Amino acid sequence: MLKKRLNQCLDLILPPACILCDAACKSTINLCQACIADLPYIKQACKTCGLPLSNANLTCGACLINPPIYDRLVTPFYYQHPLNFIVTAIKFHNKLNYAKILGLLLADAVRQRVFNLPEIIIPIPMHRERLKERGYNQALEIARPISRLLDIPIDYQSCARLKSTSPQTGLKTKQRRQNIKNAFHIRRDFTAKHVALVDDVVTTGSTITELCKVLKSYGVKHIQIWGCARTVLT
Ligand SMILES: [Zn+2]
Ligand SMILES: [Zn+2]
Incomplete structure (x- = not known):
């Protein structure tokens, strides 16, 4: 105070x-x-997976052929300067107040694009070893202003990360999937049916896909992914 x-x-x-x-x-x-x-800004993107598209907001070919496990992915920015600078500052230089900035920007994008809001927001959980090292989970810090602005509670206790996975960067997609398998645990009394997962950067989505699978096995019907920035693989 x-x-x-x-x-x-x-x-x-x-x-x-x-x-x-x-x-x-x-x-x-x-x-x-x-x-x-x-x-x-990613100005035009697939309505489902958020992949940048060159024309109007449509659903991309990949989502039409093989719809993703989640309902919707919102990422307002490319993971380029200054987003990479801001995210690095949060993660490695204790600039916790920068997480609020990302949260406010993400909340604004969600407000403009999403009309069916979820019951709860789940920040992508961090393994307790890494949490101890860093002292905070940046996904939770980004989720706080979103929760306040959109009036949706944060649930950071129902979902735990069991595996301290090695950093995902530098791994091929298949290795990433293997790396993240069985990495999450959900509390038995979990009842929400519509959730939004919040993260700082969305890469290939293998972490997210694995968490979505576990949530679906607990009866979650609708999942949205809200990430500040996305890397675009070419
Ligand atoms: Zn798509
Ligand atoms: Zn300025």
Whole structure:
């Protein structure tokens, strides 16, 4: 509480600065309007999997032939500068306040694109060893402002990560799937039927697919994936 008051007082004396260009910004998001406008938005994407498409918002061929296990994936940005800078700062340089920025941007994208909101938000869980190392789960920190803005509770206790999987980057798709198999556990009393999974970056989706499988086996009917940024494999 004291820290919050102190920050509010500091904001009055020193207006909040944009984390990218240092310009003073009035918004609560700590990004100036020019930097927000310059973000690498995915303007047109598949309505189901969020894959960037060159024409109007349709469903991509891959989703038509083989629909994914989830209902909808929303990722507003490409994982490029400055998203990679922001995510790295959150994960490895303790810039926890940057997670709020990503959460606010993601909430805004969800508000514009999603009309059937879920019952709960589940941040992609982190293994307790890694949680101990880092001290926080960035997915949970990103989920907090989304929960507040959209008025949807966060459930970070029903779902646990059992395996401390090696980092997914640098692995081929098949290896990623193998790496993540049986990595999640859901509490027996889990009852939600419509959930949104929140993560910072969506890559090939093998982590997400595995978690979706487990959730479906617990009777979840509808799953949305909300990620801040996506890597696009070419
Ligand atoms: Zn700026
Ligand atoms: Zn698609």
